Amino acid sequence: MKPTLYTAAPLAMMLILSGCMVGPDMQAPETPLPTKFSEGGKVTDGDVTAAAWWNAFSDPRLNHLITEGMSKNLTVLQALEAIEQARQGVDIAGAGSLPSITGSASENLSKSNGVNATAQRSTTNGGLSAAWILDLFGQYRRAKESANATLDASYAGADVARLTVISNVATYYVNARYYQQLLAIARENLKSRRDTLALTQAQLDAGAASRLNVVQADGLVNSTLSTIPGLETNFRQQVNHLSTLLGVPAPTLLADMQRSGPQPVARDRIKAGIPADLLRNRPDVRKAERQLAAAVANIGVAKAKLYPSIQLSGSVSVLHLASSPLTGNGASWSFGPSLQLPIFDGGALQANVKSSEAAARAAYLAWKASVLQAVEDTENALVAYNRDRATVSALRASVKNYQEALNLSMTNYKNGASSLLDVLDAQRSVDTAQQSLAAAIRQSALDYIALNVAVGGGYAVGQDKAGE
Incomplete structure (x- = not known):
């Protein structure tokens, strides 16, 4: 039967109404930001997400571990599965407005x-x-809009997981090399103190030293020996952390890491860019913004149910x-x-709208908090890293000075011009200075890592961002 004017008019009106959507549209959130960091410049760094900043350590083993971590870490793999779940959620949300x-x-x-x-x-x-x-009032279109925003948040969540893995792998690697350096210092000092003990024992045998001198020298040897087991434990724990991150058995990685290497030193001066860069580069900020978009779309879903x-x-x-x-x-x-x-529902539908609006306000506050945290992370790391070089430089000079003092005191002790106490004091000073230098080098590397992570650098290395 051919539709008449009276039957076609209601259908036409339905189709017109189906283009309407209730609820607010997502607007880019805003929050006041400084034009520059307190110790930064005013020039943007642009997109740093694909910058492999760890190459500045010039350590091929670290590069390999980070690459392995980004592809094999279980948290990253879980985040990728969350993306697939969110992708199916988009299809589910869109299916509601299609004929069945x-x-x-x-x-x-x-x-x-x-x-x-x-x-x-x-x-x-x-x-x-x-x-x-x-879909007269956009319930299903808003639902799909929310699902798409949730999918975007899942992609950002995977980026958060990658950045966290990069940060943790680099941190544990730096810590492992630090404890290896302390072990090397302890073993070197142990050899020096055993030489001192042997010299003192020879002087005692020749009547040129007392039993007290021998006991003091032997005590310093045993004190050094006592530090080695703890350092070995700390080293192995850092390697175990790395093994978990990479999803490999600890003995496999331990054999590789026991081939000691130098402490990582960043040979680069990083530019932090400007605070506005964080809105684009920090994955946690992007994730919070997309979660806000999903919450705003859910207001439309709730409002559409009133009609x-x-x-x-x-x-x-x-x-x-x-x-x-x-x-x-x-x-x-x-x-x-x-x-x-809907005629009477006891206020449930209106309560659902108010609940959705409150969720959106909370999501905005969460986004704002993530921005402020990103700025704080960058400020703290930038301040620390800018001062690390001066600390390391001063401690290198200190080690050199104390080493020279030790050599002079040892020469004088052999010639009888100074006491054993002078030698032992000089050895302690060298030991302390060497440990302080190793700690400063480690802290400089950790601050370099923290600064690059704070600005959102490196998590997109090897990733097809266009495909997201």
Whole structure:
């Protein structure tokens, strides 16, 4: 039957209304930011997410471990699965506004014997039913908008996981090399103190030294020996941390790491850019912004439920009956709209709207907090790293001075011009200065790592950002 003006007009109005969407549209969130960091410049660094800043350590082993971590870390792999879940969530959300078609079929055989015996009867049924909920006020479009924002947040979450892995691998590697350096210092000092003990024992045998001198020298040897087991424990614990991050057995990595290497020293002066760069480069800030977008879209979903909904539904059914003496076919169809109008629900729908609005406000505050935290992280790391070079330089000079003092005191002790106490004091000073220098080098490396992580650098290395 050809539609008349009276039947076509309501359908046209439905289609017009289906273009409406209630609820607020997402606007880019804003918060006041300084034009520069307290010890930074006013020039943007642009996109630093693909900058492999760890290359500044010139350590191929560290480069390999970071590459392995980004591809094999279990937290990163879980984050990638979360992306797949969110991607399916987009399809699920979008399916609500599409027509649904369901098919059915059945075959039934029946026969009865006895007084009321009947012939065998075969009944075949088949049908199709279709339904389409008109998205008059954008409930399903807002739901899909929220799902897409959640998908974006999942991508950012994977970037957070990658950046965290890079930070942790680099940190544990630096710590492992630090403890190896302390072990090397302890073993070198142990050799020096054993030489001093042997010299003192020889002087005692020659009558040129007292038993007290020997006991003091031996005590310093044992004191040095006592530090070595703890340092070895600390080294192995850092390697175990690395093994967990990489998802490999600890003995495998331990054998490689026991081939000692120098402490990592960053040969680079990093530029922190400007605070506004963090909005683009920090994955946790982007994740919070996308979570805000999802929360804003959910307000539209909640508001759309306050309005009427219309469903167009129809069905076609075909019947075939085969029996003796009756055989025949039949068909039926139906079509029509149905209207659902919320009248009284005890305030649940309005409460749902208010709850969604509160969730959006909380998401904005979470985004703002992530921005402030990003600025603080960068400021703290920048201040620390800018002062590390001066500390390391002064301690290198200190080690050189105390080493010279030790050599002079040892020469004087051999010549009888100074006491053993002078030598032992000089050895302690050298030991302390060497440990302080190793700690300063480690701290400089850790601050360099923290600064690059704070500005959001490196997590997109080897990633196809366009595909996200």
